Amino acid sequence: MSSKYKLKTQPTDKDPLQVITMIPSEKKQADAKILLDIFEKSTGESPVVWGEKFIGYGIYRYTCASGYSGEIYATGFAVTKKQITLHLYLNEPELQDYLQRLGKTTSGKSCVYINKLTDIDTTVLAEMIGSAAKYVRELSDNDSRQ
Numbered sequence: 001m002s003s004k005y006k007l008k009t010q011p012t013d014k015d016p017l018q019v020i021t022m023i024p025s026e027k028k029q030a031d032a033k034i035l036l037d038i039f040e041k042s043t044g045e046s047p048v049v050w051g052e053k054f055i056g057y058g059i060y061r062y063t064c065a066s067g068y069s070g071e072i073y074a075t076g077f078a079v080t081k082k083q084i085t086l087h088l089y090l091n092e093p094e095l096q097d098y099l100q101r102l103g104k105t106t107s108g109k110s111c112v113y114i115n116k117l118t119d120i121d122t123t124v125l126a127e128m129i130g131s132a133a134k135y136v137r138e139l140s141d142n143d144s145r146q
Contacts, residue, residue: 007070011056014049022053023079031117032079035086038122042129043075054078054087058133061140074136075129086112086125088132095135098128 020032036047036055045057056073063069076087090099090110099107103120106113114120 007072009051009054009072011073012049012051016047016049016055019049019053019055020079024081027116028079028081028084031084032077034117034122035077035079035084038126039075039077039129042126043133045074045133047076048073050076053080056087058136059140060136074140075133084114084116086114086129088112088129089136089139090132092131092135095128095132098124098131102128 016036017033020029020036023029023032032055039045039055039057040047043057047055047057050056050073054073054076055078056076058074059071060074061069061071073087075089078085078087087110088095090096090107090112099105099112101121101124102112103124104114105120
């Protein structure tokens with residue numbers, strides 16, 4: 001990776017509701033509006049649209065082993081026709097515990113995939129988002145001190 005590399009997904013001035021109204025399914029739009037509220041309350045941050053469809057909260061500053069440093073949203077979500085993707089830091093046992101209690105999901109390294117909000121416990125989700133955001137803030141703070 002060269003020092004001129006720039007992350008493709010950048011913050012925009014788009015209104016998150018503009019992105020939500022572009023979702024083809026009215027049910028998914030309704031879920032996205034609820035997620036806007038849950039994420040904002042859980043993180044204490046305002047939503048920012050990154051790229052075309054990612055709604056992010058907070059900033060994560062990082063430095064790669066190569067020396068490249070950058071910023072991306074600390075946590076957030078995206079909604080497509082097919083599913084809802086929650087972008088969450090999951091690399092702590094506490095967060096894995098939340099994941100086990102969340103409901104009907106699949107997950108990857110830092111993503112949780114759901115079909116609809118009624119498949120999960122939104123109270124558990126709110127707690128999970130708050131904890132994940134706390135861990136990312138700590139990681140970002142530690143990275144910026146190095």
